[in-house]
Amino acid sequence: xxxxxKIARDKSTDFDLDRTLLISKxxxxxxxxxxxxxxxxxxxxxxxxxxxxxxxVRVSPLYPCEDIIFQPPxxxxxxxxxxxxxxxxxxxxxxxxxxxxxxxxxxxxxxxIADEGGITYWExxxx
Numbered sequence: 001x002x003x004x005x006k007i008a009r010d011k012s013t014d015f016d017l018d019r020t021l022l023i024s025k026x027x028x029x030x031x032x033x034x035x036x037x038x039x040x041x042x043x044x045x046x047x048x049x050x051x052x053x054x055x056x057v058r059v060s061p062l063y064p065c066e067d068i069i070f071q072p073p074x075x076x077x078x079x080x081x082x083x084x085x086x087x088x089x090x091x092x093x094x095x096x097x098x099x100x101x102x103x104x105x106x107x108x109x110x111x112x113i114a115d116e117g118g119i120t121y122w123e124x125x126x127x
Contacts, residue, residue, distance in 0.1 A: 046103020068095040
């Protein structure tokens, strides 16, 4: 996440999906992992923060187009300078588009963003 780079993307349409439990098998560096799924219409709700106190915030200044902002610990994209302890210097827009769903993995080491173009995920630089 520190680099803001995509680390893997699977553009195939042929994948193993359990429609009852809404899970799928991981790919690339997540090979062997089970991934809980969420979508625009069904699935699991994903956490929007992790135990490292990083947060994903959904904003829609250009609705219906939406942005996802990554906020490091103790920072807020809404900070306006009134509070000395809350900054916005390192908040980063990681997505702009027509969003289906987003969130952190339950381990907090990854976050995903899904839209009509597929699923993109980022991996944390820390443990």
